[in-house]
Amino acid sequence: MAFRLFASHLRRAVRSQFACHFRQNIGLVAPVTSRGISQQAEFDLSPFRYHLLDEVFPKTSVATRDEMLSYYRDMVTIRRMEDDSFALYRDKLIRGFLHLYNGQEACCVGMEASIRPDDEVITAYRAHGWTYTRGVPVKEIMAELTGRTGGCAKGKGGSMHMYAQNFYGGNGIVGAQVPLGAGIAFAIQYRGEDRICVALYGDGAANQGQVFEAFNMAKLWNLPVLFVVENNNFGMGTSAERASAVTAYYTRGDYIPGFQVNGMDVLAVKEATKWAADYCRSGKGPLLMELDTYRYYGHSMSDPGTRSVFSYLVGHTFCVVSHCLCFVKLSWKRRCPNCKETTRSYSIMQGSHP
């Protein structure tokens, strides 16, 4: 008990020292005890929200040092890969379209930690992170981006159309991949396999009619599909509130049970996905998972996030104090008006630098 208190004090002290963009309790990787260094630690998870479900997720998660390091390595690799793609695009070595995944790394890394390599995944065009976690080496991803035959789609697809074993892309048309995901899940069910299909889409796509058609078919036939909304709160430049009558996307499945996870908390994503994957795999039907996340760049390179549409975000940040977490305008005092703690986190517009 004393150790837990000590660790939490240590966490707060450490966190206020380091600029942290993740508004969640990431905690220390390896709390030092009086007897030496531990190989694992227990972390508090961000709170979940449920729709047609009881509170089924654990409040804490135990992770080993190696696991955490591998998540960190994967997330940083994706972050650096995206930043370098940004630079290559500016140098005109990548042409066409480029939708960067900065900020959303915890979504794919956390989910991949809990699904099996032979589960199917299909997503939209913000696909580089998923392409990496599905096993495509960075070299092949960059080759695909630069249009070379060494790319995972032989250079013919580009940024938006990357494919791999058990990864159906990489789809350009908004929302079109969701019925496809339901179809893949039906193929799995038809063959009697115990795999699932993870069908991802965004908050903008959540208003597409075909998504609801897919929901209906999935629930009607109890398909083993996990629908995932990567809600980064913006559809291009339009905020979710201006496009959707209901922004609680995890409830939009209506008759499909849903839940919301803090998409910036890799352990929360991992734990939630583990439960959800088991649920779908056991034949209980589809689920709708909302990942509350954020992208640090604009929608694509045609809208890199430095124009006036994001101007109200400049000079704002999240207060990193765990019981506060409010979105505040940075003042010269760097003091959060809500909890009165002094914060040293960077502006949200500098989010690409850890």
Add this chain to the structure above:
Amino acid sequence: MARTCHLMRILLTCVLLLCCTCVGKDRVFNTPLSEQGIAGFGIGLATAGATAIAEIQFADYVYPAFDQLVNEAAKYRYRSGNMFNCGRLTIRMPCGAVGHGAHYHSQSPEAYFAHTPGLKVVIPRSPIQTKGLLLASIRDNNPVVFMEPKVLYRLAEEQVPVADYEILLSTAEVIREGSDVTMVAWGKQLYVLHEVCDMAKDQLGVSCELIDLRTILPWDQDTVCKSVCKTGRLLVSHEAPLTQGFAAEVVSTVQAECFLHLEAPAARVCGWDTPFPHIFEPFYVPDKWRCFEAVKRITSY
């Protein structure tokens, strides 16, 4: 008459901003990301008597709305015996290759809509044409699909009259008079053929007549047929794939009307029958060299 220089893009942005500031945000507004919803919504508005101008962000995304346009918009007047119609609907969308668009930001779907009686399809080539054709389309009492070649947003620049004017729909314009070959195109492809006309004049001594179709459906058959009867040779060019592209319709009508006047088979220089490519775009689009080859072929038949 006062004239102002407008880039096509600035023209359209100004139109939009003017709309926003003059008529208010309740009349010019964003919609959620649902093309089928946008089209159906616009059709309903138009049927109820309001002027509806709907925008689809790229022509490549119009396919969810295709059912609404083809089954509802195009057939409303006919199926209700003229009791209802959605003539006050105009749907605008950027179309065509842009250099880096790849599969889903480069398509030209005019052929799909041209196959639908009840719709009108209009494609302008320049800022002056855009203003006249757009105003005519909005005021036309039929649902109009207005496709704007997106590459011209940044490239086309003209002195556009500030007064109100319309350009008659279903009229083609002879941009350049000639006597040996009739070239028919629309949108951005006209600029390519314009260059080919010069090349043909310099290198082959061939005088080409260039016609801008402007309205794809219903298209001006008289102008084109009259021209082919004069020249005896036809070349039609567009970016959309060759098979079942609109060039096929032009060519088959011309051969039916002007058969005995034709000196050579009509040539179609179009995109290849593949999805619009990402890295192979320079090979895909009907550039001036392919068009020039076709001119050489039909003049030396």
